[in-house]
Amino acid sequence: MRIFEKIAISTWTSPTKWIVTITLLSLFFLSGIPFLQFEFDLMRFNSEELEVTSTYHLFESEFGPTERRVFLIPKTEHHAFHRETLRELSTLSDTLKNIPGIVEISSLENLVLPIYMGFGYVPENKVIHGEISESDSAVIRNLPIAEYSLFTKNARYPVLTITIDQRVTIERMNEILESVHSLSSDRFSEHHLMGRHWAEYQYNQMLTTETFKGLASAVLIVIVMLWILFKRIGSILLPALAILTGMFSFFGLKGWAGWPMDILGTLFPPLLLIVGLSDVVHLYAKVQWRLTQGNELKTAIREAWKETGAATFLTSLTTAIGFMSLLTTDVLPIRNFGVEAGWSVLIMFISCLVVMPLFFRLAVNRPALLPAPATNKNWNELSDRVTQLSKRNWPVPILFTLAAMFSIYQASKVESGVVNYWQIEPSSTLGKDIQFFEEEDGGLRNLDIGVVHADTSLRMDTPEDMRLVAQFTERLRSNPAIGAVISSSDVPSLLNMTRMGGQLQQFKMGESDRQVESDLDWWASNDPESNYALISKNSNIARVILRLQNVKTDSARAIQDWISDELHALSSEHKVIFTGNSLIMDTMNDRLVENMMTSLLLAFLVIAVLMSFMFKSLRMLILSLIPNTFPLVIAIGVIGGMAIPMGTSIAMVLTIAFVIAVDDTIHYLMKFRNEIQKTNRIEEAVKNTTAQVGRAMILSSTVMLAAFIPLFFSSFLEEKYFAAVLSIVVISALLADLIVLPWLLLRFYKRK
Known part of the structure; x- marks a missing residue:
């Protein structure tokens, strides 16, 4: 595709025009970031087509909307019925009632039960002068409706039910919840809050923190990895500039478009890093290789964009198609993620395609910022070893077949559904609250x-x-x-x-x-x-x-x-x-797994059609899909073997795994097609392709794995699972493309 060569030439000959254009577009997108909203609402995962959802709306219409209630359990020194505990409850309730927006506080301290007077029932306060009688205490302790509503298990701690005015805004409600938390912290050494609105507020706070912390950590780790791999200042500044331009442009687009950041949104920073780094490393490595062949920088860039630009575009296109296939699901956040991820991939490709040659042009007189010629000795040796291994008939198919069979066995252990649909690390504040309410x-x-x-x-x-x-x-x-x-x-x-x-x-x-x-x-x-x-x-x-x-x-x-x-x-x-919320989440999780299979099949078919047009050969189509299936099998095996629950993020891993695997395969096969046209010798074409594209694949995979490291320290369990599975996928996809694909080409490729 000569359009990519023309872009490289244009940025070299007319840098000012491109700088002005990129600056204006970047400023426009950056101005959208302040409008970015962070939110987590379980009800966004509903589908109106489900019976459980229609029943939920039926209950809302028949019983009214669920009240905004928060449950507060202070860890008191004495048991729930002790006079000191009741006095502490009275003082705390009086303080909390002064918070505007709180309409009612129910607890043992203000418990009212009816008594029968012969002529009818009369309400009676059970706590008088801060004490409750032993007889009333004995009755209430054993009253079926009291446990878990007025006190915890075995009456150890009291429970306060705080009702918040339905008319207050979400922002004001969050302020109320923060005030309740703060006042409780002042009075008790430990307390626990729970309720849908408190959990969602805490979740959103964690979501914001995790997003920026994860992004900063991933960038730092990638910088270190790039320096280790390329040992040039330019090898750090260039990817950083290209990726940050694409990343901020995407998040600005989210802000302008009103696309909120939810739990799936936390996946975008590592996803954008992965996509951007893959594009940058493949293009950068190609420039290095051209410089090694004795080309001047301008020629090296033009030839790199001519050869690798088309492959990078096709990988971006197939990746975007893979994500867009998520539109087949009826879960709104997943559909939104698919659309947004598709746009993010295309934005990142455009950013890398334009920013990289422009950076080279501006740094032409600064050697430290420019790529050094590649050292080919090690990569040629690697290529020789891979080719020799691929020429042997049995080791490759036996080893990979055994790995696939073991993964299929482990896949039989996959369980749908999650134990904790919040998927929070137990050591976090919200995780501790959840665990306490679970146990007590x-x-x-x-x-x-x-x-x-x-x-x-x-x-x-x-x-x-x-x-x-x-x-x-x-x-x-x-x-x-x-x-x-x-x-x-x-x-x-x-x-x-x-x-x-x-x-x-x-x-x-x-x-x-x-x-x-x-x-x-x-x-x-x-x-x-x-x-x-x-x-x-x-x-x-x-x-x-x-x-x-x-x-x-x-x-x-x-x-x-x-x-x-x-x-x-x-x-x-x-x-x-x-x-109920948990039933809705369980039902949606099951539907999501079913939808993911449909999405994966659709992505598989669309990409297969695209690759058949690209290579115009059914044989090549089959050869290209075999190594792409292997990482999927490994991914399912890892999910089953590690007993990872099939939650929202994990259900999407298969689609993401497929598009990651396809990317390297496209780069390899397009380079192989060019080499076979030059040499007309299959073994030499495989050897040259492995030496050049294999280098870029190994480098990009290494940086990808580094980008996953922060996710292993996330407070969200699904992000840890996501990172673990995708790390295995990246490694298995790399091995499949470096070993299985050459083995297949040497035996089944037919020269025209």
Whole structure:
């Protein structure tokens, strides 16, 4: 493609024009960076087509939107019912109530329960003058609705439920949460906060920090690696200038386009480094090689852009196509990532294509900034050894077949779903909060269920139906895998217990239909807010809210099946409908894995068609795809062998692995095609190609692996998994292209 040669010539002859153009474009993109938003919202992963999502919206319409609640557990010196603890709660509550935007704080300290006075129920404060009676304490400790709502396991620590005004903005809510955290830190040596909004706020804070920390660390490591590999100041400044121009242009485009930075956005810094470094190293290495052949710098650049520019463009195109194939998924953040990643690859290619020759032109009189001629001795020796190995019939196919078979065996161990859908490093602040609530407060997996008739139009607030719900709730509470349970049968059961003298064994529905109806009426009249939160507007759904331990997806599904079976055992005329954030994430994760297979197949087909046009040979197409399949098999084997959960980022690794593998294959085969046209001898063409392109492949792979190093220290587990799998993919792709591809060409390539 002569267009790349023309660009190289134009930047050399008219540098001022290009400098002005690049400067103006860079300033435009840079001005978009301040508009870049960092956000993490689980609900963005929803798909409207799923039943679990439609049920979620049904619950919102029937029960109202979920209140903005945060759960605060201070680690007090004494147990939850101790007088000192109650006084500390009172002081803390009074302080927190002064924060504008907090509308209610519920805890043991202000607990109000009904008492029966003969003529009806009267609310009574259980804490008087900072103390609670021993009899009330004994009853509340064993009250099914109290554990995990008012105190943690075994009543060790108190639980405060903080309700925030629905009308406050996200920014103001974050300020409120920070104030709660700060005030709690002042009063207690240790405390833990949880709730969707607090977790998302903390997650976004970590997301911002990790993005910039990861970027800075990756740049520093890459600088060191470039110096080790090339030992020239220019070899550091040039990639830095080209990559930073492309990187800031992309993030500026995200800002202008309103594309937010979410958990997948943290992958862009290493991704851009990988893409940019691959382009830079291949072009830079080609210039070095041309200088070794005795070309002047201008000629070396022109010839490098003429030969390698086309291959670099095709690798960028296939990479962009691979990412764009993610559009087949119905998960919005994944679709967005595919589109944005496609644009990032093309922006980085343009940046490298233009900035590199311009840099050479401006540095023409500064030898320290220019590439030194390549030292070919070691690379020629490597090429000789690879060629000799490829000429042997059995070692290569046997070794790679064994590796593939072992990976296929390990792939059988791959499990979909994640244990912790937040995927946070346990040692982080949010990770510690998650672990504490898991161990002490009934788990974090929210499961929202509704009990309905098979004919969903029938009411569920009849005495008979409520007794069924009470029996069903009792069975749920008997399952040790289920933590906190809040049921629509709890308040009527509590009223019956109160009427029967406060005996715990009477925490059940009233014996007569009239009593149950009376209790339901009292509940609806005296506490309509909680009534509407648990019995739907149309009275056709009786709600039960559960919290499960943070089990894997298959275990969560087993619990759901058990729940359905338990209700069916009680009544064949009723059924359970499920929703909740964790269920939505599990369902979307499963759909994502299915979609990734479709995306990978689409990318495979599109790139196969592109390569068939490029080489105009079915034989060459097959030869090119064999080494590209090997890294995919290895990737799946690594995921299974390391017991890595198939989460959001990991599900995308296969597509990314494929496009990485294709890049080096295209560079190798295009150079091989040029060499075979010159020599018409397959062995010599393989040897020359391995010596020249192999050098660039090894150098670019080395720098890629270095760019992954910061991800191993990330607070996000998926980033660590992502780095581990992709590192193995880069190595296996390099070996496949340096060893398997030459072996195939020597045996199956046919000269025209």
